[in-house]
Amino acid sequence: MKRIFLFFLAFLFLVGCSNHAAREANINNEQVSTTVSHTQPVNWLKVHFLDVGQGDSILVQFPNGKNMLVDAGTNESASTIINYLNNNGIRKLDYLVGTHPHEDHIGSLDAVLKNFEIGEVLMPKATTNTQTFRDVLAELKNKGLQVMTAKAGVCVIDDGGLSVNILGPCGAAYESLNNFSAVIKIKYGDVAFLLMGDAEALSEKEILATGADVRAQVLKVGHHGSQSSTSLDFLKAVNPELAVISVGAGNDYHLPHQATLNKLQKAGITVLRTDQTGTIVISTDGRKIYR
Template identity: 55%
Template sequence: MLGLSGCTSSVEQSPEVLAKKELVVSYIDVGQGDSILVQGPSGKNMLIDAGIPEEGSKVVSYLKSRGVKKIDVLVATHPHSDHIGGMPDVIYAFPVNKVYMPKVGNNTYSYEKLLVAIKRKGLKVTTARAGVSLDLGSGVQVTILAPNSSHYDDLNEYSAVIKLRYGDTSFLFEGDAGAISEKEMLKLGYDLKADVLKVGHHGSAYSTSMAFLEAVSPRYAVISVGRYNDYGHPARVTLNRLRSQGVAIYRTDEKGTIIAFSDGKDISFTFEK
């Protein structure tokens, strides 16, 4: 895991993003799993998770289709296969500047493969924990809000939770954080308000607690979830909580890849099957 990053920080800007001065957030349809590409208005790219191993090549081609030439910030929210499985493919395909992961391991083949990829590329891992800022270029503020503890019984609770602000618009990415992590964020009094919430843990019943949802008060909720998954995600109770707050729900199993555009004032969405 140790070693110096061999990457320079020269900024290659996608002409499309540059011309529009927009922030583009793609919730990539990777079936049951998470993978989110954030392209800042200055041309910097952040990838949060990369789906299961079988989705790695899809994530790589999607990034290429969005003009990505390098990844400035790579976040593995937590070491479960549906989040880190496809990450070795991404690491081998693009220059990567910084890698963030919570301080917890996992005794799985996916995790071992990720560590090998990180080592082979000479990358260094920075611990993802509350208070860490991520550099997505000027105009965009990105902060990690969780994890806030050093030990949890459930690996999901270690999830890096990320808040992004661009102008008057804001996004919250929960990874698979559950009610325990949500409670900690509430107790610490963080500004959780966000226009778009990437719902925790694929919409499971153990995340998106009512108090948390009220604090975030999103206009839109994105659920990254596989069709006919074995877990019953998203849970009816979670969908009902979101509906009771009048939140518009977009699901990757229904919409495919969900792309949000922000000009700093308004947010619009498109979908790609």
């Protein structure tokens, strides 16, 4: 009987120890994350809209430590993008997206391919006969990388509270290359970002017709704020709080168009422009947006 009692005591002691050890580990973890969160929040989603003049380049840092680059500006943006990625400690781009093969989106994709370790490459099934596009294809071949087709229905990440889905293009043939744009929805917790590339009203209409959930707190406005994008129906469906326009100061196309700005203003949406504020960084803990 005494022996059984001693055994029971020893059992209690062991259980108590392991619980205590676990509690200590939790406290340490909490302390670590509290310390880090002052400078670089851990477990946050960070989206950087780089100031690349007239073009697009968006760095997405996922809470799981992976990185995605959506577009790489013009041919002249190479050093801006490479320096920005290096300054943010990026060594590997787990996902690299060329939304569509226009020079202001894939211009420095070849330089990015050359300078970083690359995971998956996503591009729509669209081609164009430019030197810029040929340079990208040559560098992809050089690195032995396959391209995954970016089209509606493709799920890039589905990891609990984090998802990345491609909502467009829905079709296989378009007159305008802009409508081939990969439209990407990134969702973390309750917060979503919708990146439109240069998708125009036709693509917006097709996306709405699929019944996809386009709602997002942050909208990267399509086609640099051109009048051909951001149709009222689509804007209402997205219902963003913040609109980001990636555009060059004094650009030849007079973008963003005043009609688009009026539409956003009338809807009470805060507009942020790279030509006015430079690179824009928006973070979220999955509940609120911080900038």
